[in-house]
Amino acid sequence: MLTTHNPPDSLDRPEAKSRADAARRAFSGRPRKATSGEGGLAALLVSPTLLVLAIVVLYPTIVALKDSFYGTPGLDPKTGFVRDHDPFVGLDNYTGIFGAAGDRFWNAFWNTTFLTVTTVALETVLGVAMALIMHRALRGRAVVRASILVPWAIPTAVTGLLWRWIFNSDGVANTLIGRQILWTTEGFHAKAAVIIADVWKTAPFIGLLVLAGLQVISKEVYEAARMDGAGVLRQFWSITLPLVKPALLVAVLFRTLDALRMFDLPYILIGAQKTSVETLSMLAQDQAANVRFGPAAAYAVILFVYVFLIALAFVRLLGTDLVPRRRTEVPA
Amino acid sequence: MTSTTVHPAVRRALLWLGVAAVVAYCLAPFYWMLVSSLRRTSDIFDNSLFPSRISFENYRAVLDPSQEFGRALLNSLVVAGITTVCALLLATFTAYAMARLEFRCKRFVLTLIIATSMFPVVSIVVPLLKMFVGFGWINTYQAMIVPSMSFTLPLAVWNLTAFFRQMPDELEHAAMIDGCTRGQAFRKVIIPLAAPGIFTTAIITFIAAWNEFLIALSMTNKPDIQTAPVAISKFAGATRFETPFGSQMAAGVLVTVPLVVVVLLFQRRIVAGLTAGAAK
Numbered sequence: 204m205l206t207t208h209n210p211p212d213s214l215d216r217p218e219a220k221s222r223a224d225a226a227r228r229a230f231s232g233r234p235r236k237a238t239s240g241e242g243g244l245a246a247l248l249v250s251p252t253l254l255v256l257a258i259v260v261l262y263p264t265i266v267a268l269k270d271s272f273y274g275t276p277g278l279d280p281k282t283g284f285v286r287d288h289d290p291f292v293g294l295d296n297y298t299g300i301f302g303a304a305g306d307r308f309w310n311a312f313w314n315t316t317f318l319t320v321t322t323v324a325l326e327t328v329l330g331v332a333m334a335l336i337m338h339r340a341l342r343g344r345a346v347v348r349a350s351i352l353v354p355w356a357i358p359t360a361v362t363g364l365l366w367r368w369i370f371n372s373d374g375v376a377n378t379l380i381g382r383q384i385l386w387t388t389e390g391f392h393a394k395a396a397v398i399i400a401d402v403w404k405t406a407p408f409i410g411l412l413v414l415a416g417l418q419v420i421s422k423e424v425y426e427a428a429r430m431d432g433a434g435v436l437r438q439f440w441s442i443t444l445p446l447v448k449p450a451l452l453v454a455v456l457f458r459t460l461d462a463l464r465m466f467d468l469p470y471i472l473i474g475a476q477k478t479s480v481e482t483l484s485m486l487a488q489d490q491a492a493n494v495r496f497g498p499a500a501a502y503a504v505i506l507f508v509y510v511f512l513i514a515l516a517f518v519r520l521l522g523t524d525l526v527p528r529r530r531t532e533v534p535a
Numbered sequence: 536m537t538s539t540t541v542h543p544a545v546r547r548a549l550l551w552l553g554v555a556a557v558v559a560y561c562l563a564p565f566y567w568m569l570v571s572s573l574r575r576t577s578d579i580f581d582n583s584l585f586p587s588r589i590s591f592e593n594y595r596a597v598l599d600p601s602q603e604f605g606r607a608l609l610n611s612l613v614v615a616g617i618t619t620v621c622a623l624l625l626a627t628f629t630a631y632a633m634a635r636l637e638f639r640c641k642r643f644v645l646t647l648i649i650a651t652s653m654f655p656v657v658s659i660v661v662p663l664l665k666m667f668v669g670f671g672w673i674n675t676y677q678a679m680i681v682p683s684m685s686f687t688l689p690l691a692v693w694n695l696t697a698f699f700r701q702m703p704d705e706l707e708h709a710a711m712i713d714g715c716t717r718g719q720a721f722r723k724v725i726i727p728l729a730a731p732g733i734f735t736t737a738i739i740t741f742i743a744a745w746n747e748f749l750i751a752l753s754m755t756n757k758p759d760i761q762t763a764p765v766a767i768s769k770f771a772g773a774t775r776f777e778t779p780f781g782s783q784m785a786a787g788v789l790v791t792v793p794l795v796v797v798v799l800l801f802q803r804r805i806v807a808g809l810t811a812g813a814a815k
Binding site for chain 1: 550553554556557558560561562564565567568571580582625626628629631632633636637638639641644648650651653654655656657658659660661662663664665666681682684685688689692717742745746748749752753763764765767768780783784786787790791794795797798799802803805806809810
């Protein structure tokens with residue numbers, strides 16, 4: 204297609220060269236060499252995004268770090284006068300978190316960790332199961348795909364409200380199990396309610412990502428395995444899982460980091476300041492809403508560090524790769 | 536030869552059962568919201584599969600001007616709409632550079648941008664809340680739009696980069712050989728061809744912005760500026776003891792139905808967009 208139109212005598216040098224380059228590139232699929240002109244253009248195109256992210260993410264993070272070393276204005280305990288600026292308190296907010304306010308912090312920390320581990324584990328298992336079913340289903344794919352997008356599209360706030368209604372003391376959940384559980388009161392059942400609602404909302408999403416990974420595995424691999432006498436389970440462990448692992452790991456990483464900042468669902472489903480389900484995000488937001496910016500900033504910084512460490516662990520230990528290394532085609 | 540001894544018909548039946556289970560799992564709670572919203576207040580606790588008598592009283596209650604719910608929907612539309620337009624505008628250029636140009640530290644920059652989207656939102660809400668109090672920005676649209684860029688912009692860049700990568704290089708080169716500058720090739724060839732991808736990214740970004748709760752909750756304290764998710768979370772009955780479940784479900788349906796309709800119309804594209812980055 205590239206070489207049909209012009210008769211050979213009309214080819215001037217640079218045109219022919221770039222055309223040959225293009226053809227070679229199209230053939231080999233290798234990225235072209237960097238040129239200085241592209242670098243300048245790239246800087247021009249990328250810098251607005253980086254600038255905006257620096258303003259809305261980087262700068263607030265630095266401010267949060269600074270704020271976490273300051274207290275709240277009020278009566279100065281030393282002089283008895285009212286201060287109108289935030290006093291510098293050094294590490295007091297942090298020592299407070301691990302000391303006086305320690306119970307609430309550690310409770311929120313363990314809630315966050317527990318909810319993250321359980322929801323992500325359940326979502327992964329359920330998501331993979333859903334993907335396997337969808338992959339096998341030949342008819343009705345459009346219906347399945349449409350219905351699987353519904354939980355994803357429903358706002359988390361609405362999800363919280365919906366499940367609070369389902370988990371109402373006279374609601375359908377209790378009718379179905381024939382028990383009278385006060386799901387939305389303090390206790391382990393509150394955690395269970397949050398986990399069930401969260402798994403409902405996000406397992407289909409993981410299923411979708413895993414399904415995309417399944418669809419790129421060629422049928423021949425399975426046929427070859429079957430010829431060699433591999434059973435269904437063996438095929439799953441030795442072929443399916445290793446081959447969807449990259450897609451699955453990215454999905455699990457995204458979900459884990461998303462679960463660590465969980466806020467909407469416990470906030471609406473159970474309520475604010477509930478010990479059973481208070482997460483680090485809820486704790487930080489609660490402090491900020493009550494104008495205790497110093498401690499709020501300290502909680503925010505701790506959550507940030509926690510999320511960062513988990514992300515680092517994923518990338519280092521499991522080799523999760525966020526950005527595809529080579530240009531590859533995505534199946535339609 | 537299959538390795539299992541299960542009869543094909545049995546296997547087909549099991550598969551159908553599995554598919555039905557997946558569909559039921561995804562849709563049952565949504566169906567319950569819909570059914571509950573159509574019940575009368577007097578039989579809201581019926582727990583029957585169909586309402587004994589369909590009633591729209593919950594919808595009338597929600598849309599009553601005193602609830603200001605229409606206003607909340609409008610606020611959501613403004614905030615999510617402006618956020619989407621701003622994010623798409625910046626992301627299109629950046630994603631083009633990521634997919635089409637070679638420059639130093641490209642992988643690092645792209646990883647950095649994507650990593651921002653996983654940032655805990657509360658970590659920026661806390662300092663921004665304090666700053667916006669100082670600016671007098673509390674209860675304004677910009678106080679919700681600006682922080683929303685922190686997660687919509689990386690999402691849009693990620694999605695669009697995947698879309699631009701799928702387009703063959705030759706198109707652009709052909710245009711440039713025919714005398715277009717890179718800018719013209721971008722405007723006249725790439726953008727029109729990438730339109731479906733940009734549109735899909737817009738939908739995904741809009742849904743993310745529409746569903747945002749923490750920022751909208753923290754930056755507002757007046758009912759007339761609240762977005763729909765915040766408004767429904769605060770839906771309370773006339774008394775503290777009587778939660779208006781019917782109205783809450785009706786409000787939930789009203790907030791969700793536009794999204795579900797869009798999702799059903801463009802399901803194929805949305806799935807392609809959501810999985811573009813994952814399926815390498």
